[in-house]
Amino acid sequence: MPMEMGNVTNVQEFILEGFPAIQHLGKVLFLVHLLAYLASIVSNAVIVTITSADSRLHTPMYFSLSIFSSLECGIISAVISKLLIIFLLGRQTISFLACLIQAFVFLFLGAAGFLLIAVLSLDRYVAICKPLHYLTVMDLKTCFLLVTACFALAFPLITGLVVKVSQLSFCGPHVIPHFFCDLGPLIHLSCSDFRSVDMLAFVLTSFILLTSLIITIIAYSNIIVMIMRLPSAKEKQKAFSTCSSHLIVLSLMYGSCVFIYVKPKQRNRLVSNREAALVNTVVTPLLNLVIYTLRNKQVHRALRETMCRMKISRYKSHGPGVEGLENHLSSFWPM
Structure with a gap:
């Protein structure tokens, strides 16, 4: 509901547009997304439980993987839970405070997750390319410090960005062309000068995504070179099978997020961002289920x-x- 403050009407409630073209299929879409949500939550919970319970999985890789799985649960819960309500009950309204909280949880966990992917890539690089030095370079203490650094870097960056957005004025319109409160669509609803905040969002998200992407590319490039040196064709095929599945998921994750965030002007592409965000929040967690559990x-x-x-x-x-x-x-x- 709007609240009068002098000559400015501050919007205190927004409407999430969702997917208006297919909104009439709400019950079917609710069931599909509910099944995807439950599959992702259960698979990630299994990874966390198994890695905690089995002493043989108390290694840097599986410690990082269990943290990554916990982040996946948090991200998909923050985003899909509201989408399920939209599909089932048609309740598209969200308060300004709840909108900021959802945006913060999504961006903070997402930023920490991408930095964690870089850590996992480095772990695989050391394990495959420097196997004799793995136990000395990548022990649990080092891994814990790297994971902590991911959260310590992501928290102040995302907190500062969300605080800046909270200081903008919103006096209408109040319809967010998305299925959750992402900061890009929210910023462009502001009736104040948002150019500096928009540029800050672009710089921070680009820094996190591109830093993680560069580290991951370097790590996997070295891994592929090492695989090419394997003497047996069967060993190469097996290694490439595992590596290619990882690269497919990473390509979807980085591709969708780069499409959404790494561009300075988003106004003309806000609608297409919804499809890319759906890939990142629904499809890739299910693919992670296949790679990290079923395979x-x-x-x-x-x-x-x-x-x-x-x-x-x-x-x-x-x-x-x-x-x-x-x-x-x-x-x-x-x-």
Whole structure:
């Protein structure tokens, strides 16, 4: 609702436009996005749980991966939860404060996530290209410091940007052409001079994205060179299969975010940003599910053994005998 302050009407509530062209399919879209949301949350929760429970996964890579999975849960929850309400109930309004909070959570976790991707890329580079030095270069303490640095760098940058946006005047219109409160569309609704804030947003997001992208490109370029030196064609094919799946997801993540944020003038492309944002918040988390769980043998093994232990424990209390259960399980999973 607007609130009168002198000659200026400050908008205290916005309307998220969502996807007006397909809004009549709200119930179907709600179900599709709900399934995608649940799949992403469950898969990331499994990664965090397994890496915490299995001592063999207490390594720098899986520590970083569990943090990254937690960030994914936070990002998709901050964005998709409101989209689900729009699809199901048609409630498109959001208060100014809630809008700023959603934008901050999305940008802070997103910025920390991209910096964390650079850390994961460096970890893979050291593990593959410098295997003899891996345990001395990338131990858990070093990894913890790098992860902490990602959050320590992202927090003041995003906080400063959101504070600057909160100081702008909004006197109408109040319809945000997006399905969540991203700062780009919000800034362009301001009736005050937003050019300096718009440029600040461009500089900060470009710095975070391009810094992470450059580090990732350098790391994976060295990894690909190392793969090319493998003597066996079978080893090359296996390594490229894993590496290519990572690169596909990274390309989607960086491509969509560069399309949205790394351009100084966004006004003419705000509508197309919605599709790119949907790829980044829905599609890539599901692809991460495939890469880090369904195609990860270590996580597979840890999950399989955890499920076996749970079933054995239950059979001890209620079942006909542990030996029979183990024979039954071994017919599905070689132990």
